[in-house]
């Protein structure tokens with residue numbers, strides 16, 4: 444059986460381009476004991492993978508190995524890894540019978556040949572009784588939903604009456620975070636985006652105010668949106684957004700750092716990047732806390748239960764931008780870093 448896969452053909456210099464990716468055909472071998480072949484149905488497209496494309500690792504390798512997640516640096520020619528959902532079509536593994544729907548991290552391939560001891564990730568089986576779309580398991584019921592839920596409820600300790608600011612609000616995580624914040628009783632939810640069309644959609648799903656991140660000046664836009672200050676900042680962006688939020692946070696406020704998309708395409712080594720204004724943090728006694736989902740898996744069950752309920756009752760709208768065919772995966776990835784090019788979770792349907 445022949446399968447096509449997308450690989451890293453050159454290391455991006457700054458923003459990724461289509462030329463940084465290649466496509467090739469591979470032969471999928473027969474299964475031996477313990478192995479399965481999966482026909483992939485949906486590929487997840489995530490900005491964090493950009494960090495793997497540099498030749499400098501930023502993650503702690505031992506930590507990653509202990510959590511069974513992807514390697515810190517991709518080699519040229521390596522298939523792009525990532526959360527991938529598919530159906531088992533050949534199996535010599537009782538844990539993953541024919542027809543099972545599974546998630547793995549083998550990445551941007553039409554078919555994946557693997558066993559459950561693969562170094563990339565433990566595979567997870569999907570609840571066959573769930574009536575929600577399968578693609579949701581890569582977004583709202585996957586790591587994006589978990590990041591939003593965990594960041595607000597556990598790490599950020601959201602409270603009723605909080606004024607909350609969410610950057611990358613139109614993204615896979617941000618648009619869910621805004622809705623979760625409202626469900627938790629937040630008094631005011633503010634988001635930022637680069638596109639007028641995305642701003643309208645954010646208002647439709649419950650954001651109270653949306654600021655335009657184009658042209659910078661985030662600090663003054665944020666203080667107009669929250670004249671009394673903010674209580675909680677949910678950060679997926681870093682840089683100017685984080686500096687503005689720290690200045691706008693009320694005394695005792697909390698900044699929750701889930702990502703830093705502004706630095707992902709910065710060609711300087713990460714150790715050379717300089718930080719954020721420290722005086723507001725000291726003078727106002729702020730808490731800044733970063734987190735990664737894979738260190739918090741003990742909360743997964745509680746998250747999945749609550750998110751399934753919210754999605755099933757339409758209390759949360761899950762938005763997707765869907766690309767078709769494996770050949771569109773590089774474009775989907777480039778679009779993550781292109782102002783206003785997408786809304787919600789970017790997904791490739793095979």
Ligand SMILES: NC(=O)c1ccc[n+]([C@@H]2O[C@H](COP(=O)([O-])OP(=O)(O)OC[C@H]3O[C@@H](n4cnc5c(N)ncnc54)[C@H](OP(=O)(O)O)[C@@H]3O)[C@@H](O)[C@H]2O)c1
Nearest residue numbers: 491611613614615616636637679701702703735736782783
């Ligand atoms: N800690 C964790 O375990 C974890 C898990 C998942 C995600 N994350 C992080 O969370 C963040 C969001 O991820 P996601 O998958 O939700 O994102 P996404 O779907 O890729 O959306 C991100 C959005 O950010 C905006 N954006 C792009 N470049 C930007 C820039 N330079 N400055 C400001 N905004 C920019 C764009 O929206 P507009 O053009 O509409 O503004 C884009 O649609 C990322 O930093 C990601 O790495 C962390």
